[in-house]
Amino acid sequence: MDYLATGVLKGPHGILGFMKLHTYSQEFEHLTHMERITLRKGDSSCEMEIESIGPKGKEILIKFKGIDTPEVARRYNGYELWIPRETAVDLEAGEYYVADLAQCSLLVAGALVGTVVGVIDGPQALLLEIEAKKDNKRYLVPFMKQYIGTVDVKRKEMELLVPELLT
Numbered sequence: 001m002d003y004l005a006t007g008v009l010k011g012p013h014g015i016l017g018f019m020k021l022h023t024y025s026q027e028f029e030h031l032t033h034m035e036r037i038t039l040r041k042g043d044s045s046c047e048m049e050i051e052s053i054g055p056k057g058k059e060i061l062i063k064f065k066g067i068d069t070p071e072v073a074r075r076y077n078g079y080e081l082w083i084p085r086e087t088a089v090d091l092e093a094g095e096y097y098v099a100d101l102a103q104c105s106l107l108v109a110g111a112l113v114g115t116v117v118g119v120i121d122g123p124q125a126l127l128l129e130i131e132a133k134k135d136n137k138r139y140l141v142p143f144m145k146q147y148i149g150t151v152d153v154k155r156k157e158m159e160l161l162v163p164e165l166l167t
Contacts, residue, residue, distance in 0.1 A: 002085040003038065004099055006031070011077045012070035013061055019073045021053070021060045021081070024098060024121075027089045028053060028060050034087060039079040098126065100153040101143070106130055108163045114139070116158070132166045141165050 007023035021028065031037070036049050048064040067073050098119045106114040117138065118129035126143040141147055141160065149159035
């Protein structure tokens, strides 16, 4: 089964074991229909049962069964929520899951110039960490329409519009 990371836990909220959830897509409604999810951090993973989830002001709060204190909730800070791909939010045209961008070939006029080796959540946009073919150095390229053209996640290819970013 294919899984996607959909968010990360950002620490406890209040005294009842609730945790702040940062979703990668700003969506959480798909999680309200799920009973269990997988939490992962590094080599550690565990299955958790969702007790409740919902907005609270500007935050999204999530509570898991069996986590009833901030001390226990704090242990899960930094864990990502992983769900089966088929339960994830449907994407609009021009939207992509971060997992689908990783390992894409970067092309200029059809020629391979690099590979996406990582994706970083930047202040204005995702930053693609590119390993350039010419020198094996790594460069950061904003995932924005003025820099990245056509993206084909099925072929694992994307077009670089500004090749000077890899110099």
